[in-house]
Amino acid sequence: MSDSRPSRRQRNAPTINDVARHAGVSPMTVSRVINGEQAVRPATRAKVDATIAALNYAPSAAARSLAGGEEMRIGLLYSNPSASYLSEFLVGSLDQASRSGVHLVVEKWDEQTSVKAVVDHLTRGRIDGVILPPPLCDLEEMVQALAAVNMPAVAVATGRSAGDLAAVRIDDRQAAYEMTRHLIALGHSRIGFIKGNPNQSASTRRLEGYVAALGDAGLAVQDDYIAQGYFTYRSGLDAAEHILALAEPPTAIFASNDDMAAATVAIAHRNGLDVPGDLTVCGFDDTSLATTIWPELTTIRQPISAMSRAAVEVLVQMLRARRSKLEAAPAHLVLDHQLIRRQSDAPPRVRPKAGGRK
Amino acid sequence: MSDSRPSRRQRNAPTINDVARHAGVSPMTVSRVINGEQAVRPATRAKVDATIAALNYAPSAAARSLAGGEEMRIGLLYSNPSASYLSEFLVGSLDQASRSGVHLVVEKWDEQTSVKAVVDHLTRGRIDGVILPPPLCDLEEMVQALAAVNMPAVAVATGRSAGDLAAVRIDDRQAAYEMTRHLIALGHSRIGFIKGNPNQSASTRRLEGYVAALGDAGLAVQDDYIAQGYFTYRSGLDAAEHILALAEPPTAIFASNDDMAAATVAIAHRNGLDVPGDLTVCGFDDTSLATTIWPELTTIRQPISAMSRAAVEVLVQMLRARRSKLEAAPAHLVLDHQLIRRQSDAPPRVRPKAGGRK
DNA sequence: TGGTCAAATGGTAGCGTTATCATTTTCGCG
DNA sequence: CGCGAAAATGATAACGCTACCATTTGACCA
Numbered sequence: 001m002s003d004s005r006p007s008r009r010q011r012n013a014p015t016i017n018d019v020a021r022h023a024g025v026s027p028m029t030v031s032r033v034i035n036g037e038q039a040v041r042p043a044t045r046a047k048v049d050a051t052i053a054a055l056n057y058a059p060s061a062a063a064r065s066l067a068g069g070e071e072m073r074i075g076l077l078y079s080n081p082s083a084s085y086l087s088e089f090l091v092g093s094l095d096q097a098s099r100s101g102v103h104l105v106v107e108k109w110d111e112q113t114s115v116k117a118v119v120d121h122l123t124r125g126r127i128d129g130v131i132l133p134p135p136l137c138d139l140e141e142m143v144q145a146l147a148a149v150n151m152p153a154v155a156v157a158t159g160r161s162a163g164d165l166a167a168v169r170i171d172d173r174q175a176a177y178e179m180t181r182h183l184i185a186l187g188h189s190r191i192g193f194i195k196g197n198p199n200q201s202a203s204t205r206r207l208e209g210y211v212a213a214l215g216d217a218g219l220a221v222q223d224d225y226i227a228q229g230y231f232t233y234r235s236g237l238d239a240a241e242h243i244l245a246l247a248e249p250p251t252a253i254f255a256s257n258d259d260m261a262a263a264t265v266a267i268a269h270r271n272g273l274d275v276p277g278d279l280t281v282c283g284f285d286d287t288s289l290a291t292t293i294w295p296e297l298t299t300i301r302q303p304i305s306a307m308s309r310a311a312v313e314v315l316v317q318m319l320r321a322r323r324s325k326l327e328a329a330p331a332h333l334v335l336d337h338q339l340i341r342r343q344s345d346a347p348p349r350v351r352p353k354a355g356g357r358k
Numbered sequence: 359m360s361d362s363r364p365s366r367r368q369r370n371a372p373t374i375n376d377v378a379r380h381a382g383v384s385p386m387t388v389s390r391v392i393n394g395e396q397a398v399r400p401a402t403r404a405k406v407d408a409t410i411a412a413l414n415y416a417p418s419a420a421a422r423s424l425a426g427g428e429e430m431r432i433g434l435l436y437s438n439p440s441a442s443y444l445s446e447f448l449v450g451s452l453d454q455a456s457r458s459g460v461h462l463v464v465e466k467w468d469e470q471t472s473v474k475a476v477v478d479h480l481t482r483g484r485i486d487g488v489i490l491p492p493p494l495c496d497l498e499e500m501v502q503a504l505a506a507v508n509m510p511a512v513a514v515a516t517g518r519s520a521g522d523l524a525a526v527r528i529d530d531r532q533a534a535y536e537m538t539r540h541l542i543a544l545g546h547s548r549i550g551f552i553k554g555n556p557n558q559s560a561s562t563r564r565l566e567g568y569v570a571a572l573g574d575a576g577l578a579v580q581d582d583y584i585a586q587g588y589f590t591y592r593s594g595l596d597a598a599e600h601i602l603a604l605a606e607p608p609t610a611i612f613a614s615n616d617d618m619a620a621a622t623v624a625i626a627h628r629n630g631l632d633v634p635g636d637l638t639v640c641g642f643d644d645t646s647l648a649t650t651i652w653p654e655l656t657t658i659r660q661p662i663s664a665m666s667r668a669a670v671e672v673l674v675q676m677l678r679a680r681r682s683k684l685e686a687a688p689a690h691l692v693l694d695h696q697l698i699r700r701q702s703d704a705p706p707r708v709r710p711k712a713g714g715r716k
Numbered sequence: 717t718g719g720t721c722a723a724a725t726g727g728t729a730g731c732g733t734t735a736t737c738a739t740t741t742t743c744g745c746g
Numbered sequence: 747c748g749c750g751a752a753a754a755t756g757a758t759a760a761c762g763c764t765a766c767c768a769t770t771t772g773a774c775c776a
Contacts, residue, residue, distance in 0.1 A: 015732055026756045031734060039754055041742095062423040063732035066761045071371075071420060087445035090452070094464050105416065106452050125414025126371035233650045259650065270627050292591045292617065373762055384726045389764060397724055421762030424731045459763095 014055040023051040075127040079109040084287035092305030096312040159201025166330035170337040176209025187347040188252040194229040196256035236263025251348035252280035276346035295343035372413040381409040417459035430460040433485040437467040442645035450663030454670040517559025524688035528695040534567025545705040546610040552587040552597040554614035594621025609706035610638035634704035653701035
């Protein structure tokens with residue numbers, strides 16, 4: 001009766017019970033020793049440690065997390081499958097999730113579904129926290145709905161520079177500033193700008209950087225050099241067409257993302273302009289499109305996968321803190337960007353307007 | 359008494375029991391559905407699947423591996439981050455991996471690393487099986503290296519129509535055939551073709567379909583209407599330039615993927631041709647690029663995420679079978695494709711050459 | 717229509733660990 | 747020397763799932 005119990009154990013790995021029996025203590029005591037808890041007498045601890053070493057025992061991670069309720073599920077809610085952005089984002093967060101031993105649940109949000117429905121779905125699905133890539137991170141309704149059900153969230157690449165929401169981002173303003181400086185340093189003084197979708201706060205930061213750089217260089221901001229875009233290729237076509245149709249068009253155009261920069265290149269070509277000979281074009285984000293088209297785009301590299309990795313890490317820490325009832329201020333990480341020079345920029349072919357420089 | 363049961367559960371995680379209760383079946387049946395076992399009636403399976411989706415349930419890896427099912431880790435090895443393809447691929451496989459309760463480990467292969475090094479890495483990482491998206495599925499060296507270490511693999515979107523390797527794909531030949539028929543039905547008789555990278559066997563299938571459709575319509579295959587491409591935008595530019603420079607250029611160009619079709623549109627515009635007025639252009643794959651550019655591309659939709667989903671499922675079943683020492687013939691799934699008509703095709707503007715029709 | 721057998725489904729008992737309490741031991745101090 | 751409190755240890759019941767077998771259902775044939 002003691003021998004023929006129908007154990008399902010495949011592997012002869014020693015269990016905590018084996019250790020307990022050999023050491024002459026209860027499994028609970030062994031558990032305490034393993035977890036380094038205080039309430040164990042040194043003598044007992046030594047005995048248990050010795051037995052563990054002798055049996056070459058290793059605790060089962062599976063049983064541990066089952067019993068301890070340590071499993072965490074974090075959701076990644078995306079809405080605008082901006083292809084190249086998403087894939088890099090996914091790779092980064094997956095990697096970090098696996099490292100942190102957390103489950104990553106990827107969820108798509110169609111614009112038709114109500115915010116409430118998605119949040120309900122997340123809640124019922126035992127999601128412990130959410131990562132919000134753009135443009136969701138700027139959707140106030142979503143942020144508030146999550147806050148309402150007390151679900152921790154991390155915004156990625158938002159333009160909101162601070163606040164109650166944890167965030168991981170780059171300094172969009174500074175990056176745009178640097179790119180504009182770069183164009184000015186090349187000799188451009190007539191620089192166009194294509195704005196991003198106003199539903200993302202990063203758009204505003206980028207515009208600010210552009211304006212600031214012009215101002216610092218003593219160049220005037222010309223309103224008709226600034227066109228509204230929406231981060232899509234299509235919107236870039238319209239914006240570029242508008243700017244290039246001006247009587248005195250700019251010699252460089254800085255688009256708020258790579259898609260619109262690519263569209264600008266297309267319009268330039270259609271107008272018989274050489275890029276970068278007749279027109280310098282640069283983008284933002286360094287998505288794969290930047291190196292897909294010809295000429296390859298000079299752009300700002302956002303460390304997308306590093307950002308998503310960081311987002312997972314931040315979220316995990318928030319969840320751990322919350323479990324221990326600690327309340328911490330929401331983290332706010334700013335990662336480094338980088339100006340990547342490729343083939344789409346050059347000094348202006350024509351000399352700057354007489355009087356354009358002192 | 360019913361209310362105050364001392365549950366240790368922190369969060370209201372849906373468990374297999376919740377699903378079972380909601381679906382009106384036993385937990386065992388749910389377990390069977392999750393694991394894709396055979397002995398479940400389709401109606402029951404559907405009901406359970408629906409409940410799983412509704413509750414957003416995902417099995418607990420911990421409990422599962424504790425209960426005896428070993429933990430499975432499957433690798434997704436990608437090399438050419440074809441952005442839009444990858445992200446859709448990831449979303450599908452992630453979703454299915456979560457449903458099947460297996461870990462998905464995403465691994466990138468730089469072309470510099472030796473095949474041996476990657477395979478070693480997988481082995482040491484205790485990866486039980488691998489999914490190979492294109493172009494890796496056609497890299498004979500990789501396939502053989504995996505076979506050498508006895509690691510199960512599933513090829514996705516390969517052109518190999520059969521063999522020792524499990525595969526999930528569409529019928530590339532038939533799809534290309536249909537697209538070509540479509541162009542012929544529109545009235546085109548001078549149809550150009552841009553080939554895909556010869557390192558992918560699907561390229562050959564697509565060419566075959568094109569040739570077969572022309573043949574069946576009694577149209578001659580003109581060698582100079584066929585240009586070599588490599589699936590990149592850049593290669594598409596060259597190919598399209600070549601074809602459109604002919605004395606009597608085609609009225610339609612069928613590119614082997616969307617990137618090259620987009621490049622063709624760019625060249626056409628540069629040459630002052632209207633698409634589709636002067637030139638019909640169509641692509642293949644229906645990646646996001648197809649709807650990014652203007653005009654949006656008529657193309658063949660590959661159910662990418664369904665394919666990656668299926669690949670995970672197939673791999674899991676292979677691993678299960680192998681665990682039970684069963685040896686089954688490698689599965690070979692062919693999923694349905696679809697011809698998506700958008701704005702890039704139209705009947706030819708000029709009448710077909712005299713005599714071109716009876 | 718009833719009987720047979722395989723397919724489909726359900727019940728039960730763990731898998732190895734920890735949370736929670738109950739119990740025992742130890743030790744300080746009057 | 748004994749009392750009470752704190753420290754140390756133990757017993758028990760989950761945690762969520764699947765293996766194994768028992769039971770029910772449905773299909774097919776006589």
